[in-house]
Amino acid sequence: MSRRLIISLRQLCAKSPMASLPVPAGYDRHSDLKAFDDTKAGVKGLVDAGVTTIPPIFRHPPDPFLGPPPPSDYHQIQHDVSTSIPTIDLAAGATTRALLVAEVKAAAETVGFFQVVNHGVPAAVMSGMLEALRTFHEEPAEAKRPYYTRDMGSRVRYHSNFDLFHSPAATWRDTLYLDMAPTGPAPEEIPPACRDVVFEYTKQVQRLGSALLELLSEALGLHRGYLEHDAGCLDGVSVVGHYYPPCPEPDLTLGTTRHSDPSFLTVLLQDGVGGLQVLLGSRWVRVPPVPGAFVVNIGDFLQLMSNDKFKSVEYRVVAVDAGAAPRVSVACFFRPRGAAASMRVYGPIAMDTGGTKPPSPPRYRSITAEEFINHYMGNGLVGKSALNHFRI
Numbered sequence: 547m548s549r550r551l552i553i554s555l556r557q558l559c560a561k562s563p564m565a566s567l568p569v570p571a572g573y574d575r576h577s578d579l580k581a582f583d584d585t586k587a588g589v590k591g592l593v594d595a596g597v598t599t600i601p602p603i604f605r606h607p608p609d610p611f612l613g614p615p616p617p618s619d620y621h622q623i624q625h626d627v628s629t630s631i632p633t634i635d636l637a638a639g640a641t642t643r644a645l646l647v648a649e650v651k652a653a654a655e656t657v658g659f660f661q662v663v664n665h666g667v668p669a670a671v672m673s674g675m676l677e678a679l680r681t682f683h684e685e686p687a688e689a690k691r692p693y694y695t696r697d698m699g700s701r702v703r704y705h706s707n708f709d710l711f712h713s714p715a716a717t718w719r720d721t722l723y724l725d726m727a728p729t730g731p732a733p734e735e736i737p738p739a740c741r742d743v744v745f746e747y748t749k750q751v752q753r754l755g756s757a758l759l760e761l762l763s764e765a766l767g768l769h770r771g772y773l774e775h776d777a778g779c780l781d782g783v784s785v786v787g788h789y790y791p792p793c794p795e796p797d798l799t800l801g802t803t804r805h806s807d808p809s810f811l812t813v814l815l816q817d818g819v820g821g822l823q824v825l826l827g828s829r830w831v832r833v834p835p836v837p838g839a840f841v842v843n844i845g846d847f848l849q850l851m852s853n854d855k856f857k858s859v860e861y862r863v864v865a866v867d868a869g870a871a872p873r874v875s876v877a878c879f880f881r882p883r884g885a886a887a888s889m890r891v892y893g894p895i896a897m898d899t900g901g902t903k904p905p906s907p908p909r910y911r912s913i914t915a916e917e918f919i920n921h922y923m924g925n926g927l928v929g930k931s932a933l934n935h936f937r938i
Contacts, residue, residue, distance in 0.1 A: 578601060658844045665840060666753070690737075707721075717800050718796075724784065726745075779811065801863035808846050808932065810845050817835065821866065847915075887915055
């Protein structure tokens with residue numbers, strides 16, 4: 547990293563040496579946002595520059611919800627156990643298919659999150675993808691700069707905070723986006739560190755996504771291939787690699803702001819550092835790293851299509867403590883992509899109740915994917931579900 551860039555990054559932090567105090571009146575936030583973005587070095591650039599305070603643009607107001615309790619709090623541990631994120635073994639096999647569907651259905655209808663093990667994705671592919679992303683993010687800023695862009699039409703883009711200029715506060719993470727389907731990038735467009743593994747990783751997670759969508763289709767009382775083939779939930783695939791560097795003041799910021807996903811389904815691979823938390827009721831509940839597992843969560847589109855039967859639950863990632871190892875995660879988003887998919891209309895599915903009761907009236911109006919994504923991207927991660935805007 548050049549000496550001039552290091553000086554620029556340090557000056558950005560030095561504007562507010564008393565970072566724990568309120569931002570003074572007249573503070574030009576947009577100027578600092580632009581100065582940070584213009585470095586094209588991301589949050590990792592701030593850490594490499596040796597900052598000891600975070601710039602005001604990263605400071606978040608106090609969270610209104612209760613955080614996870616300390617491990618020594620027996621009563622709250624009991625609460626966490628009762629509201630924990632379930633782990634589902636996908637190797638149950640065809641003989642216990644009904645039980646497997648029931649497990650997935652219960653998780654999708656209550657917490658909206660679950661972890662899966664024995665999913666068939668080779669461990670070497672999982673570890674290789676995490677290591678490739680770690681290698682990319684830890685390269686010198688000069689090596690990453692050619693990929694830095696805010697052009698959402700680019701199939702390969704690296705930057706810090708997609709909503710940097712829209713959200714109330716920035717988060718302490720950098721991200722590499724790889725839009726792999728329906729039309730993926732050419733191999734030479736992908737950073738060399740990720741080039742050898744990302745195509746195989748995408749193929750493996752698509753296969754897993756297909757299996758999960760079959761289970762979720764059956765959980766809704768639909769035929770097994772409905773969500774994948776009839777609704778096109780597997781047509782668009784984005785592989786998104788987040789990097790969370792250690793933060794000098796982790797209590798003042800977040801790694802990812804509270805939000806739900808604008809996807810049908812999200813399949814997440816996290817390393818062993820931890821920090822993912824799900825909002826259940828009025829409390830944040832940890833999603834502990836499980837070796838060899840993927841974290842699966844229902845996205846906004848599936849909540850809309852299921853007419854609130856499935857839950858797209860909000861979650862966040864806390865900032866990594868100073869001195870700890872950086873956190874790396876890979877989120878695979880199954881979501882509408884491409885011109886045809888963006889104009890497709892989505893609404894609550896008319897489900898057969900078997901004549902036992904009248905069908906539930908639709909709780910959402912039918913919308914195009916483009917309409918939903920534009921609303922979501924225009925608002926950024928503001929701690930409020932984008933679905934509320936489309937409720938009837």
